[in-house]
Amino acid sequence: MPLSCFSSVLASLRGGAASAAAAAEDDAGEEGTAALLRRRLLVGEAAANLEEEVGALERALAVAVAERAAVEARRRDAEARADDAEARLLAAEEEKDARAEELVLAAAEAAAKRRQIRDLELQIQAVNNMTSKFRWY
Numbered sequence: 001m002p003l004s005c006f007s008s009v010l011a012s013l014r015g016g017a018a019s020a021a022a023a024a025e026d027d028a029g030e031e032g033t034a035a036l037l038r039r040r041l042l043v044g045e046a047a048a049n050l051e052e053e054v055g056a057l058e059r060a061l062a063v064a065v066a067e068r069a070a071v072e073a074r075r076r077d078a079e080a081r082a083d084d085a086e087a088r089l090l091a092a093e094e095e096k097d098a099r100a101e102e103l104v105l106a107a108a109e110a111a112a113k114r115r116q117i118r119d120l121e122l123q124i125q126a127v128n129n130m131t132s133k134f135r136w137y
Helices: 003-031 033-136
Strands: none
Touching: none
């Protein structure tokens, strides 16, 4: 409930006690002094009770507003932590992708080196075959 609505409720509560007191004074001419005093006492007690309730409601409102500010601060903090975690996750994914690309390049280089080694082995074998023919003659 917005604070302005709460204030209007409080004002109407306070006004209710005043109107009850005014009604009691209007009836005084008919009932007499003792009845008027009793009625004033009852109206005063009702007004005191209402003031006490209003004070309690105002304190409860102040506590609720303070708690809301704390909750909002915790929410903003949680959102910031979530954003940080998301940023770290994205960075980790980029790092993983970069590492995967490095591994693919390393695998391609290894395959190329294996082909070179095989070519060299074939050349060595060809040279050995040629030299072995000369040795036997």
